[in-house]
Amino acid sequence: MKALALFSGGLDSALAIKVIKDQGIEVIALNFVSHFFGGKNEKAENMAKQLGVQLEYVNFSSIHTDILKNPVHGRGKNMNPCIDCHALMFKTAGDLMEKFGASFIISGEVLGQRPMSQNYQALEKVKALSPGLEDLIVRPLSAKLLPESKPERLGWVDRSQLLDIQGRSRKVQMELMETYGLVDYPTPGGGCLLTDPGYSKRLKILEQDGLLEDENSNLFHLLKIGRFFRFEKGKYLIVGREE
Ligand code: SF4
Structure with a gap:
């Protein structure tokens, strides 16, 4: 089985x-x-x-x-x-x-x-x-x-x-x-990134701009790593938080 x-x-x-x-x-x-x-x-x-x-x-x-x-x-x-x-x-x-x-x-x-x-x-x-x-x-x-x-x-x-x-x-x-004896597991959390209020807020902006499409997935990933500024639909600035 x-x-x-x-x-x-x-x-x-x-x-x-x-x-x-x-x-x-x-x-x-x-x-x-x-x-x-x-x-x-x-x-x-x-x-x-x-x-x-x-x-x-x-x-x-x-x-x-x-x-x-x-x-x-x-x-x-x-x-x-x-x-x-x-x-x-x-x-x-x-x-x-x-x-x-x-x-x-x-x-x-x-x-x-x-x-x-x-x-x-x-x-x-x-x-x-x-x-x-x-x-x-x-x-x-x-x-x-x-x-x-x-x-x-x-x-x-x-x-x-x-x-x-x-x-x-x-x-x-x-x-x-x-x-x-199973001890090495991640701290139990509340769910995936989509449950994160800050990330969701940024993703929502893409949705409102009609960009919640698989072909824009590079943006979904960029939203995870930088500060996000919207100028207008499709025109964004993402500033790296680290080097
Ligand atoms: S959306 Fe995220 S938290 Fe909800 S079921 Fe899917 S993986 Fe889990």
């Missing part, structure tokens, strides 16, 4: 992999790469090594920019289109299942961790937005609080060994990681 994992390299997705892997299930960790998160990084690689799983980078930047532009389910507080973004990750992972010979998908989502995108309805909505996969998504950290999935029903995964974590605190996850 093999599973694909949505893997940011952080605490929750690492723990989700550990819980499944401890059942003797092979896991392949997918790190999604967009203009705003993911990509080759030492932390994710170290964690994958500690977990003993294969790490694959999946670049979906272009299609991610499309959902950023038109998020059917709206955005969070900033530019983050979390519900559509998660659904896109599941869909993309679903498209890769055959290639990797995987039977189901896991993620480190935790019930109630984010008020907008990880409440019960949002988690169910993300599943419903992943046609054909609804029943093949397992969320090991909160599984006992969620409806049973096909892998649990058919005994591919032992539901009794899954967890019932909920809420915003990361205390339980951190304690479990310590028990497992």
Whole structure:
């Protein structure tokens, strides 16, 4: 039995992999790469090594920019289109299942961790937005609080060994990681760059100027590294903060 994992390299997705892997299930960790998160990084690689799983980078930047532009389910507080973004990750992972010979998908989502995108309805909505996969998504950290999935029903995964974590605190996850001896993970944060108010404000200006397109992705990257001044549509000054 093999599973694909949505893997940011952080605490929750690492723990989700550990819980499944401890059942003797092979896991392949997918790190999604967009203009705003993911990509080759030492932390994710170290964690994958500690977990003993294969790490694959999946670049979906272009299609991610499309959902950023038109998020059917709206955005969070900033530019983050979390519900559509998660659904896109599941869909993309679903498209890769055959290639990797995987039977189901896991993620480190935790019930109630984010008020907008990880409440019960949002988690169910993300599943419903992943046609054909609804029943093949397992969320090991909160599984006992969620409806049973096909892998649990058919005994591919032992539901009794899954967890019932909920809420915003990361205390339980951190304690479990310590028990497992997995200590070197990034400090749990609030999400990707699109959840950052300052960055979102600058990106919003590009959106208002009609430039939120994949072909302008060099601008998305420049906004990360310099001070940003707008003169008029399409005319900007970006000043490096460092040398
Ligand atoms: S925080 Fe960023 S990466 Fe995570 S679901 Fe939201 S938009 Fe996607």
